[in-house]
Amino acid sequence: MVELPRPAAIRCDGVVRANDPVSSGLLCLDLELEQPVSFLPGQFAMLNLAGDSSLVFSRPFSIFAAVGPVVSFLYREVGRGTRAMGALKPGDPLTFLGPLGHSFPVPDPRQPVVLIAGGVGLPPLAAWLEATGDGCERRVNAFFGARDGADVPWGILGDKWNVSVDNLVGMPPGRDAWHGLVTEMVAARADLRDGPPQTVLACGPTPLLKAARKLAAGRGWPCWLSLEEHMGCGYGVCKGCVVPVHDPGRGGGALRNATCCEEGPVFNAELLAWD
Amino acid sequence: MPVAPRHRKRIILSVPGWWKTDPNLPFTLGPRVIPGRIWTASGCFAYGLSGHDISAPDIPSPYVGIGAVVTKTVTPAPRTGNPMPRLVETGTGAINSIGLENVGFEEFLAVTLPDLESRGVPTVVSLAATRPDQFGEMAGRLQEKAAGYTHWHGVELNLSCPNVAEGGHDFGRDPDTVAACVQSTRAQLPDRALLAKLTPNVTDIAALATAAVDAGADAVSAINTVIGLDVDLATGQPVLPRRFGGYSGPAIRPIALAKVDEIVSRSGVPVVGVGGIENFEDALKFFALGAVAVQVGTAQMRDPFAAARIARALAL
Numbered sequence: 001m002v003e004l005p006r007p008a009a010i011r012c013d014g015v016v017r018a019n020d021p022v023s024s025g026l027l028c029l030d031l032e033l034e035q036p037v038s039f040l041p042g043q044f045a046m047l048n049l050a051g052d053s054s055l056v057f058s059r060p061f062s063i064f065a066a067v068g069p070v071v072s073f074l075y076r077e078v079g080r081g082t083r084a085m086g087a088l089k090p091g092d093p094l095t096f097l098g099p100l101g102h103s104f105p106v107p108d109p110r111q112p113v114v115l116i117a118g119g120v121g122l123p124p125l126a127a128w129l130e131a132t133g134d135g136c137e138r139r140v141n142a143f144f145g146a147r148d149g150a151d152v153p154w155g156i157l158g159d160k161w162n163v164s165v166d167n168l169v170g171m172p173p174g175r176d177a178w179h180g181l182v183t184e185m186v187a188a189r190a191d192l193r194d195g196p197p198q199t200v201l202a203c204g205p206t207p208l209l210k211a212a213r214k215l216a217a218g219r220g221w222p223c224w225l226s227l228e229e230h231m232g233c234g235y236g237v238c239k240g241c242v243v244p245v246h247d248p249g250r251g252g253g254a255l256r257n258a259t260c261c262e263e264g265p266v267f268n269a270e271l272l273a274w275d
Numbered sequence: 276m277p278v279a280p281r282h283r284k285r286i287i288l289s290v291p292g293w294w295k296t297d298p299n300l301p302f303t304l305g306p307r308v309i310p311g312r313i314w315t316a317s318g319c320f321a322y323g324l325s326g327h328d329i330s331a332p333d334i335p336s337p338y339v340g341i342g343a344v345v346t347k348t349v350t351p352a353p354r355t356g357n358p359m360p361r362l363v364e365t366g367t368g369a370i371n372s373i374g375l376e377n378v379g380f381e382e383f384l385a386v387t388l389p390d391l392e393s394r395g396v397p398t399v400v401s402l403a404a405t406r407p408d409q410f411g412e413m414a415g416r417l418q419e420k421a422a423g424y425t426h427w428h429g430v431e432l433n434l435s436c437p438n439v440a441e442g443g444h445d446f447g448r449d450p451d452t453v454a455a456c457v458q459s460t461r462a463q464l465p466d467r468a469l470l471a472k473l474t475p476n477v478t479d480i481a482a483l484a485t486a487a488v489d490a491g492a493d494a495v496s497a498i499n500t501v502i503g504l505d506v507d508l509a510t511g512q513p514v515l516p517r518r519f520g521g522y523s524g525p526a527i528r529p530i531a532l533a534k535v536d537e538i539v540s541r542s543g544v545p546v547v548g549v550g551g552i553e554n555f556e557d558a559l560k561f562f563a564l565g566a567v568a569v570q571v572g573t574a575q576m577r578d579p580f581a582a583a584r585i586a587r588a589l590a591l
Contacts (some may be wrong), residue, residue: 056525237576238319238358238576242376
């Protein structure tokens, strides 16, 4: 299990090249930066409106893809910042700080992997699959869960992902999905349960992460989770996004606060003090 | 019918003619020469070590032009800080309740400060404590350890962090206690700058400034955060677990300017202006009122280069 050397972060301006819905609730934003950028799957960037429209805090988004100077994000309009992002048109400016944080690790090539993504948690795992999952002997099973059929970005998922939906409405003709939670879909797979140990990589809402962690722990599988947390700075200075983690170095069940932005957002599930 | 302009009109497009001081040049503050007048504020750039791996196309480093990094506040013992959530953005400001999370003075002294020195980061160490004599003890240890350091320039006393819920911690409202904390520190700190950071949550900030300087401070930093609260309408409860937090960001700039003006005009003591500074125009307003230096706080969280950009824009 290794983490690759992280590319250095840059802070620069960008111009929106595209900002379009990819499902009923998810949008994909392509941002062309002043210079090329590379990233590791699981790393994120802080985005903000430019100039006088700037929000007090930038907003964190997992990086979905980066090709040359164009970096892409998937997001959902949930608050003031993402609503403002949803209104951006091609040509509008945005500021970029990234890539930030730690990525998902790369397990041994022979180690089978289960990816569990929920909703807007798709980007880092889709990027991981794109970068790591193909072209080697590794066996990867990818699972994606959405609210309903209309909220699934079918065009992005292609045929590599097993899809679950909480609600069967909005299913396009010719598409299949498991009806229920994505973690239930994983748990129901007898070949995974009875096969060799898997490494679980998950990103999505906290209930999904907790269920993924429980599933992995019950089977003795390693598990890495990408956490979503409100952030002030994204680069470790404000201490506004801490997560309580076990501190094995101090022993005795000691806990400490880890910054989600700098030490995460990807954590070894065993270290999280969620109990 | 008048139509509101889409963008706020910019009154100043470049540095005005009355501005004759290059903030990138060293200046004297008490017994110390500080490398420049644009600083980063405590708690907004961590310990000053987080910007080394970040670059920008137009500025080589977040440290270019920074006169001093005021560190995250350090306390005698490590603190884990407050429960989450710790931050709320409210329009043009933000309320924080970090709770002085820090590594503790011993680790700071053994690891962080030597690292800052070896990297050449101009440093002002922010200290908080629960008794006035603890400030002196920490200052004495600093002096012992770092007497030969060339980049450690001074100490800023955090006397007014309103989000630490410990009885009697908020020293900053009583002039006698402010004086006691300053005296205790000054006695151990002969050749470094000593600043007292003042709370705006008082009726007479000028009296506090006078008390601090009379007790031996070289300047005051004004202002610390304004006490603030936000309510989560879904629950009807305050958003922050401790109800109140420290309000910062551009929303408090007019308050900071008013307090700086009050201190300068009534106390006449040197002031380092802080509160809502985002760009060089904001910084100039503090300098126009007589501030000897300024600190960039919340804006530094959004842009690691915020202070460096201001220093560049004001270079003559």
